[in-house]
Amino acid sequence: MYLFQIIAIIGSVALFAFVIDFIRRGLLKEKYSVLWIISALVIMALSVKKGLLDGIAGILGIAYPPSLLFLVAFIFILLINLHFSVVISILHEKNKALVQELTLLRNSRKEAGVDLSGKASSLTTSPS
Numbered sequence: 001m002y003l004f005q006i007i008a009i010i011g012s013v014a015l016f017a018f019v020i021d022f023i024r025r026g027l028l029k030e031k032y033s034v035l036w037i038i039s040a041l042v043i044m045a046l047s048v049k050k051g052l053l054d055g056i057a058g059i060l061g062i063a064y065p066p067s068l069l070f071l072v073a074f075i076f077i078l079l080i081n082l083h084f085s086v087v088i089s090i091l092h093e094k095n096k097a098l099v100q101e102l103t104l105l106r107n108s109r110k111e112a113g114v115d116l117s118g119k120a121s122s123l124t125t126s127p128s
Helices: 003-024 030-048 050-060 066-112
Strands: none
Touching: 003 030, 003 066, 030 050, 030 066, 050 066
16 A cells, blocks of 8 residues: 555544544534535545546546545535535524514513513602
8 A cells, every 4th residue: 555545544534533523522513524424435435445546536637646635625625614604604694683683672671661680670660
């Protein structure tokens, strides 16, 4: 085996192990881990099967087949970034809606004369 191939196999196994460990410890949700697991498995498959790597590199016209591993990794990182950009955009819109709703609720409570502790404000109670 070539040194580059061994390093690629070790790197893909390590990535796979990290993703599984993060899922196990609750640091990474399963729905966000799919692309990471797929990328680790694809890089591992291309690292182990040198013939597959050479064949795909030849079809794509890549002169140095190990550079295909970097291309595949780069494409997966772009996909992961795109996925997280979509998730962040959705969460941003949900957060904005929640802030607006909270502001409306606070204003309605203020207009009703109820302070944040739930007691009637002194403005609405008249002395007897």
